Amino acid sequence: MVPFLLFLISQLVISVIAIWKLIWKEENSRILIIMLAGGVIGLLSKLFVIVMGLEEDLLFSFSSTVCIAPFSSLYLKNSLSGRSSSWRTLLIASIPLLFSLLLFIYYLIARPYGMHIGAPQTITQHFRDVVLFSSLAFDSYLLYTYRHTLQRAMQHPNTQLGISFIIHKVFLSTLFLLSFFNLSATHFFLYTGLSSTTIILGLVIYFKIIRDYRPRNMEDPSSTPAKSTVKYQKNSIDNVYLENKKAEIASLMRKENLFLDADLASADLANRLDISNHELSIVFNYGMQTNFYQYINTLRIHYFLDHIDQIIGENKTILALAYESGFQSKSTFNKYFKQELGLSPSEYLKHHQHSLKAIKS
Known part of the structure; x- marks a missing residue:
């Protein structure tokens, strides 16, 4: 005993x-x-x-x-x-x-x-x-x-x-x-x-x-701000090449919705574009003034907003639609949503519902 x-x-x-x-x-x-x-x-x-x-x-x-x-x-x-x-x-x-x-x-x-x-x-x-x-x-x-x-x-x-x-x-x-x-x-x-x-x-x-x-040296890359473009200004960048890659990225995202893949990494996108990860960083940082995670999560927020009526019509939860939009966690979704719209998802949903009622009346 x-x-x-x-x-x-x-x-x-x-x-x-x-x-x-x-x-x-x-x-x-x-x-x-x-x-x-x-x-x-x-x-x-x-x-x-x-x-x-x-x-x-x-x-x-x-x-x-x-x-x-x-x-x-x-x-x-x-x-x-x-x-x-x-x-x-x-x-x-x-x-x-x-x-x-x-x-x-x-x-x-x-x-x-x-x-x-x-x-x-x-x-x-x-x-x-x-x-x-x-x-x-x-x-x-x-x-x-x-x-x-x-x-x-x-x-x-x-x-x-x-x-x-x-x-x-x-x-x-x-x-x-x-x-x-x-x-x-x-x-x-x-x-x-x-x-x-x-x-x-x-x-x-x-x-x-x-x-x-999470040790300080192992932070979530999604929380890392866009890198300064200064480090890339010394590189010899072909503006035509840069614009072409930006167009390719936009086309891939529009046609294949790659951002819906929750496991999508910058290396995956670089492989699709047949360029190095470093070159992809130049495209984002110098050509778009953003970084990979900011760009992808912004697209996910827009996808969420385009399908927000499913929460009302199909009785779907906010988190369920966030997962469908490509987010892996509630905290990351809330962070980028408020960063993009200045409101929490629940606050935005209330405003959206009030707007729909006003239109119907």
């Missing part, structure tokens, strides 16, 4: 550190914070049961699954829709957590006085299973609803993390189903389930802490 105790304590420490790191992340991380907080409560309840010498009641301790399952579904929904959850939605998702906490509090009160705990223990176990399978059903609904934009959304780390949560829940549900047929192995499944909590903690740390880290 000592190794298991050390395992719980180490998980507890890592979870607290992860929560502290996530506090400074974007708004969507508040869901992850609640999930990890639920995990901390679960670890503390198990730690309490072990310290009190009540190992036989481990299954009655607070199950972090009732917190992780619904909030992971909510996280996936936000990642696919590009919208943040309201506090009301978060409160509704917290109902299973609060109910499970009440059952554990009843156990803490009933156990010392020798009160009957058999029925609440059964309720705790089955309630956990109901929450888990309901969450998986909702995940299936989300994947079906956003099936048309899922492939592009999968390029974003938030969606990748949301899908990882689904895999985690499938793993847990498989263990719980097996436990019905092998009741003598209940504690084995409990320990395996606890190890899966380590997996989900590792996923959060990887996707939201390690992967989000």
Whole structure:
């Protein structure tokens, strides 16, 4: 039991550190914070049961699954829709957590006085299973609803993390189903389930802490301003050649919509034009007074604006259309949109809808 105790304590420490790191992340991380907080409560309840010498009641301790399952579904929904959850939605998702906490509090009160705990223990176990399978059903609904934009959304780390949560829940549900047929192995499944909590903690740390880290010398090239044209002024540039390449680029973008490829790089465009990457930089910096990323993302914004009525007519989300326009992340899209129009996407959409209503009236 000592190794298991050390395992719980180490998980507890890592979870607290992860929560502290996530506090400074974007708004969507508040869901992850609640999930990890639920995990901390679960670890503390198990730690309490072990310290009190009540190992036989481990299954009655607070199950972090009732917190992780619904909030992971909510996280996936936000990642696919590009919208943040309201506090009301978060409160509704917290109902299973609060109910499970009440059952554990009843156990803490009933156990010392020798009160009957058999029925609440059964309720705790089955309630956990109901929450888990309901969450998986909702995940299936989300994947079906956003099936048309899922492939592009999968390029974003938030969606990748949301899908990882689904895999985690499938793993847990498989263990719980097996436990019905092998009741003598209940504690084995409990320990395996606890190890899966380590997996989900590792996923959060990887996707939201390690992967989000960017050293200063490895900044996203899309955030790099256009290079100064001074360094190219000493080059012998044929203006006719320069204009021809500008026309070729415009033609490629107009006919083939290359900018819709989220993985498009300057080297890819240089290969299509049969010139070096350095020559392409000269065309952009000296001939267009911009850089590759600024040019491509501006075209993506224009494509988004040309198709913005799909958000209204086809009930498509802003983020879904942004992905279709070639953007890989919500932050990059918002940055270039505001840079181009001076408004956030949601603000612009409101103005656009008001304009349409005014025209119709």
